[in-house]
Amino acid sequence: MRLETLCIHAGYTPDPATGAISPPIHLSTTFERGADGEYPHGYRYARESNPNRRALEEGMAALEGGADALAFASGQAASAALFQALQPGDHVVLPLSVYYGTARLAESLFADWGLQITRVDTTDLAAVAAALTRPTRLVWIETPSNPLLAVTDIAAVVQLARRAGAMVVVDNTWATPLGQRPLELGADFAMHASTKYLGGHSDVMGGLLVAREKNDFVEKLRSVQQTGGSGAPAFDSWLVLRGIRTLACRFEAQCRSAMEVARFLARHPAVVAVHYPGLESHPGHTTAARQMRLWGAMLSFQVKGGRSEAMSVAARVRIFRRATSLGGVESLIEHRASIEGAGSRTPDNLLRLSVGLEHPDDLVEDLARALQ
Numbered sequence: 001m002r003l004e005t006l007c008i009h010a011g012y013t014p015d016p017a018t019g020a021i022s023p024p025i026h027l028s029t030t031f032e033r034g035a036d037g038e039y040p041h042g043y044r045y046a047r048e049s050n051p052n053r054r055a056l057e058e059g060m061a062a063l064e065g066g067a068d069a070l071a072f073a074s075g076q077a078a079s080a081a082l083f084q085a086l087q088p089g090d091h092v093v094l095p096l097s098v099y100y101g102t103a104r105l106a107e108s109l110f111a112d113w114g115l116q117i118t119r120v121d122t123t124d125l126a127a128v129a130a131a132l133t134r135p136t137r138l139v140w141i142e143t144p145s146n147p148l149l150a151v152t153d154i155a156a157v158v159q160l161a162r163r164a165g166a167m168v169v170v171d172n173t174w175a176t177p178l179g180q181r182p183l184e185l186g187a188d189f190a191m192h193a194s195t196k197y198l199g200g201h202s203d204v205m206g207g208l209l210v211a212r213e214k215n216d217f218v219e220k221l222r223s224v225q226q227t228g229g230s231g232a233p234a235f236d237s238w239l240v241l242r243g244i245r246t247l248a249c250r251f252e253a254q255c256r257s258a259m260e261v262a263r264f265l266a267r268h269p270a271v272v273a274v275h276y277p278g279l280e281s282h283p284g285h286t287t288a289a290r291q292m293r294l295w296g297a298m299l300s301f302q303v304k305g306g307r308s309e310a311m312s313v314a315a316r317v318r319i320f321r322r323a324t325s326l327g328g329v330e331s332l333i334e335h336r337a338s339i340e341g342a343g344s345r346t347p348d349n350l351l352r353l354s355v356g357l358e359h360p361d362d363l364v365e366d367l368a369r370a371l372q
């Protein structure tokens with residue numbers, strides 16, 4: 001099946017009890033044993049698993065082309081599980097340009113726990129190789145990155161990591177399985193904040209780890225999820241799987257509009273930089289062209305001036321909503337440095353856009369008015 005078809009059918013079978021095409025939501029926390037003491041349907045207790053979570057995991061494994069998947073209560077819970085499955089003292093390579101929550105998780109919570117973190121510019125392969133001269137368990141890639149849209153060569157980093165005996169995880173939230181195929185490029189894990197494009201409607205939190213192969217480390221992850229209790233709840237799993245059904249058409253339309261918005265901003269005299277991998281001027285354009293099927297629907301731009309000029313552009317939009325997060329049907333604008341707070345590496349004149357499903361001409365007109 002092609003990806004568009006998998007979006008519709010992966011994880012779905014008509015309900016055997018009723019024939020329902022849209023699956024029931026199983027809110028039960030506990031499941032009955034047979035007279036023989038066994039669990040005939042494989043479910044015991046909802047912290048460990050439930051039918052909606054399992055359907056999402058099976059659907060996502062199929063969509064990313066992995067051997068198995070684990071669904072969590074948020075993107076951060078998925079990332080935390082990956083760190084928890086490592087040993088205290090393990091060395092992790094983390095990008096300089098990365099979702100600030102990932103950096104905070106690794107550098108504050110898991111530093112207390114003994115994880116050794118090295119931040120490098122993962123777009124610079126020599127810098128990655130230098131970081132890997134220390135014994136390393138995990139290399140984290142986020143491409144395109146938040147909020148600067150830095151593009152890392154996944155296959156090249158995988159090659160370096162393999163030689164060093166390290167695993168590679170790609171945060172594929174911004175590209176989605178439609179836009180980028182990390183496991184086919186050799187990564188061990190694809191990670192998703194399903195809160196974003198997979199859910200797609202700004203109404204559910206979730207996270208996913210998709211594993212290229214089943215092994216002892218994946219068993220450990222399963223134990224972190226089931227024993228630690230961070231798995232995705234039934235209703236949330238149902239909503240994410242429902243969101244995935246329209247992912248292909250939503251994301252393709254959003255990517256087309258994002259390109260129009262990026263081209264408009266790149267020509268605008270009040271804009272000094274546009275960060276979008278689809279633009280030929282983007283430093284990662286060639287790498288992105290090799291490893292991405294779609295350029296994505298996230299972009300950021302820097303206005304002439306500083307923080308107050310950026311804030312006043314954000315204050316003048318009428319269609320874009322001023323909010324954090326991304327991947328929903330409505331377009332969002334955000335002054336990123338404000339939410340990242342102390343320690344942010346984001347330029348003060350930068351605004352980040354999540355391009356939604358409105359007509360692209362309305363979005364361009366809204367930005368034109370705000371930039372006047």
Ligand SMILES: *Cc1c(COP(=O)(O)O)cnc(C)c1O
Pocket residue numbers: 074075076077099101102142146171173174193194195196205206207
């Ligand atoms: C939102 C996001 C996360 C974190 O996901 P939550 O569901 O908010 O915990 C991780 N990585 C990226 C790239 C994100 O955009």
